[in-house]
Amino acid sequence: MPEHEDGVMEEFKQIREMQPTGFTERFVQLLQRERAFLIFVGLAFFVTGATYQMPPIARWVGFLLSGYAAVANDSIQTIGTFLASNKNQKWWVLWAFIGGIFLVTVGYSWVTYSGDVSYERLASKGFAEAPQTFSYLQVAAPVFLIILTRLKMPVSTTFLLLSSFATEADGVTAILTKSLSGYVLAFAIAIGVWMALSKAFDRWFTGEAHPIWRPLQWASTGVLWSVWLMQDAANIAVYLPRQLDVVEFCAFAGAIFLGLGILFRMGGEKIQEIVDEKSGVVDVRSATIIGFVYALILFYFKMHSKVPMSTTWVFLGLLGGRELAMALRKSSGRSWKAAAVMMGRDVGLATIGLIVSVVLATLVNDVVRDAIFGSLGF
Numbered sequence: 023m024p025e026h027e028d029g030v031m032e033e034f035k036q037i038r039e040m041q042p043t044g045f046t047e048r049f050v051q052l053l054q055r056e057r058a059f060l061i062f063v064g065l066a067f068f069v070t071g072a073t074y075q076m077p078p079i080a081r082w083v084g085f086l087l088s089g090y091a092a093v094a095n096d097s098i099q100t101i102g103t104f105l106a107s108n109k110n111q112k113w114w115v116l117w118a119f120i121g122g123i124f125l126v127t128v129g130y131s132w133v134t135y136s137g138d139v140s141y142e143r144l145a146s147k148g149f150a151e152a153p154q155t156f157s158y159l160q161v162a163a164p165v166f167l168i169i170l171t172r173l174k175m176p177v178s179t180t181f182l183l184l185s186s187f188a189t190e191a192d193g194v195t196a197i198l199t200k201s202l203s204g205y206v207l208a209f210a211i212a213i214g215v216w217m218a219l220s221k222a223f224d225r226w227f228t229g230e231a232h233p234i235w236r237p238l239q240w241a242s243t244g245v246l247w248s249v250w251l252m253q254d255a256a257n258i259a260v261y262l263p264r265q266l267d268v269v270e271f272c273a274f275a276g277a278i279f280l281g282l283g284i285l286f287r288m289g290g291e292k293i294q295e296i297v298d299e300k301s302g303v304v305d306v307r308s309a310t311i312i313g314f315v316y317a318l319i320l321f322y323f324k325m326h327s328k329v330p331m332s333t334t335w336v337f338l339g340l341l342g343g344r345e346l347a348m349a350l351r352k353s354s355g356r357s358w359k360a361a362a363v364m365m366g367r368d369v370g371l372a373t374i375g376l377i378v379s380v381v382l383a384t385l386v387n388d389v390v391r392d393a394i395f396g397s398l399g400f
Contacts, residue, residue, distance in 0.1 A: 148193020212343025
């Protein structure tokens, strides 16, 4: 055997010997890699346990945890393509833009709706009253969402956070119905748009993007982010009084604004990989089209009713329909079977999150538990 091949084989052998071979070694490496995250989760569970019986403190602990958890998980829907296509931009510039829109959007709701930052989403059936007492799992629910986000699961924060506080079973049913209809509508619209235009996009979106696309993408992202907040701010504010005074509003807005800074400094949570793997999302032109279509769908549902909904399912429907249409039109380099598998995987992960949400809601909320057991005949 030639000498250089002997050297290659020896190097390969050394690399192989360096890899963990057993479950124990892999587990130890995982613990070392995620040490900071595990410490944070442990502290979060401890603080939750220490404060959940003190409602004035527990509501703010729950809010802080849910604020980061909801934005980190749902960021793939709104600022995911924005992050993916602006990796060459300074993180603090992106933060200032998105954070500024956040402050304007929730500030407008706070002024217009007499202290309500949820655009009256929490005034709907089953959520009108702020919780006066908390169970441990109600306050800890966002920690489970943070863990699922770390596992790259696109969980419905609406189900996970709101269902624990519903005072009427009809409220949860209305959220589920609206969310699933959102998935179907987004999937159908995406199929129609990209089946009709994906070939044209291939012709137009070649070479370096014209400079006009950058401000167009920032504009579409800004509109999308604002409309998304109108839907999902309820998930964060559910722990808090329905009308916030000046000090409470400043605490609410300031905490989320700083949390966005942390998220941008990190370049997005691990769940950002779900967006990064999709076809062409790094291209500023594709990101602009996705953001514009998604914003229109969310705006329609905002005007349709005040019932909260899972924007996660709408987003997955949009991405799934887009991938499948591009595969069928042979414009993505991915077969329709591969696109279907990717779509099924995303839906499967979201379904796991939904099951976790239902289990938590069943354990925490008597209303949900009685409704589920009653439907099963128990």
